[in-house]
Amino acid sequence: MNTSFLRVSVWVYLAIFFAYLLGPLVIMSVTAFNSSEFPRATPWECLTFDWFSALFQDQRILNGIKNSLIIGLGTVVLSVAMGLAGALMLTQIWPKLRATYYTIIIAPILIPGVVLGISTLVFWDRINRFLGLGADSFLSNGIFLTVIGQSTFIASYCMLVLVARLQRYDVALTEAALDLGATHAQAFRKILLPFMRPAIASAAVLAFLASFENYNTTTFTFGEYPTLTIELAQKVRYGITPAISALAFIIVVLTVFFALLNEAGIKRKEVVAAARRQATVGEMTGKVRLPGFFTGNAAAVVLVVFAIATISVVGTATVYSPAQCIADVKEQKRLEAEKRIQELRKKREEQRKQREAEQAEQGEAQQSAPKPSNNSGFGNVFAPNTLSGEGEDDAPETDTDEQPSGGNGGFGGAFDPNSLQSPSD
């Protein structure tokens, strides 16, 4: 097997893989800009930004986002604090107990979120009753319960992240601080906490995202404060609009933006560190001239391009009005519908003529016993079955008129209440 074939297949594989990963997001994003009432990318009707304004006028969605943010922040604070405490405990605990402790503290990750949700609800309800508080007490508040419920397992995630960093901490640093006169609190605040900062930031982001996307646990605990995921799930039951695609698009854009920002930040730090290392003592004293933000920093360049693109799209959106296009599409649709109706009429006419001719040919013998006609069940030409049946000429079931009426219903509209009635006719 030659290498070029191998290389091509790797690229093909990657293409398929990324299409699988990102395809749905791309399609979803595209639908946010299509004026079609239902989220779809084809047929393309008009470029529109109206779904974004529809999104920002949807009180339930906005309220869901607000609740999600509040709960997310609460969860971040609680989970990171508990995770840090758990991680510190792990390094302090008697070594023989460590494995057991670790297992216990990791267990919530393995427990289904549904179970956590139910148990949170039950547990705090008990406590609430035990304390003799009413149904509207703080302990049965949806935000409180959701934060508590989500934190039961998100704290474990945070702990995993924090432990990884803590393992690289040299306890001698704390001892050095104590030796130099610091109290334990000062040593913690000035030495350990700054060391943990990157991991705390990661844990906070992780906690926020986990909280934001959580559904399983929240669905039991949200009470009167539905989060965004809850709202979306409820919306789906009544049919969705591209406003949701617009929301998805915004989330995708924000994600890409922050990922790029992060990457650019890391790159910049590297470049600066390299420059400092190369700097001589003389340069150090005269302050190193820090290299520009963009030197050797592809992520930063992409970031700026991305930002410019976003700004120009938003700019276009504010002045762009798809009203003309939508009117055109509407007009076109109306014309199409009219055309179809006319065609239909024509067809009917022809059929009627044909039938008349046949009847005339076959004479009066059959006039007393008319063949069962599909018209018998539905006097109305515009009944859904008939419409589709006769509109699409190539549909097999409408090839001949001699079809029994039941057959027509079976194909054209199995779930149409009318067709269910037809056999009894």
Place this chain on the structure above:
Amino acid sequence: MSAGVGVDLENLWIRFGDFVAVRDANVNINGGDFFSFLGPSGCGKTTILRAVSGFLEPSEGNVLIGGNNMKGIGPNKRPTALIFQNLALFPLMKVWENITFSMEIKGASSAERRKRADELLDMIALPDQGDKLPSELSGGQRQRVAIARALCAEPDVLLLDEPLSALDLKLRQHMRTELREIQKRVGITFIYITHDQGEALTMSDDIAVMRAGVIDQIADGKTIYNDPSTAFAASFVGENNVFRGKVKQVMGSEALITTNRSGDLVARISTANQGKMKEGDEAMMFIRPEAFAIAPDGATGDHFVTASVTHEEFEGNVFNIFTEGEGGKEIKVSIPNLGQSFESHTGQAITLEYETRNAVIVPAGELAAE
């Protein structure tokens, strides 16, 4: 120079479970001294230092600093500063922030701190390096920053845990002199830990030789080198030829010892053991390689050893001659290179002579591992 603050260890025991890390240590360190604990790895040096700095509570006994019992006083309240074996510089702080951390704790202003940092940086010969991070310094520079950081806390006692062990040879030798100079300048008590006898000998006023949790001997470097009180001290500090045997006759401060393979030899009983050794005791006699001289052929007596040359090394300042005495006993001899034309060849029989005061007898005991 002030008298400085002394440190005393009284009947100090430190146990980890059943394991005894320090056994009944009694040490008096004079204020303003450079005092070293010298011993092989794992003998309990760090443990003693941690007890002095307050990170470890002694199982028994007391630590006194400036005459005050330190029982129950935490490390942040003791007048000590510790330089850690791995330095433990704060990696996220700049050099000047590291150095003045003890002032930050006390709430000093940034300007005050910078000023003090500059003074200390000048003292450790690292001017203008205050804005670097510790990771941007060389090993020797980091070393000096750690010293400056400890000194900035203005301790009465500076504790140093093998601070030079990570450095290369040249730098280590340079830092020895520098440390000693800094100590003289600031005039505070230094307690220095090392497993390198060269460091201990060159820098210290007094040295405690430790072996597996026990302090064998406390004395100045010259005494430890010339007049060791145990077999361990004799074999750990410097090179030594050891002759095992039994005491045949005690003659005041000297004794005749019947060695296992080299016949009867005479030597001085080490000061600490005088009056304690009697006939028939198992004993060890130590003679330094440089204490031997090559005697005229055929000389015999109780301060001569005969041997044959196995091989020779030229070390620059000395010729090292490796010989085999009677019964395969290995004896090393160092002859100073004074420009004389010296030649020996394998198998050559030579007679080695020593002066009685250069050979020392101690009770038989554990030797330091090679």
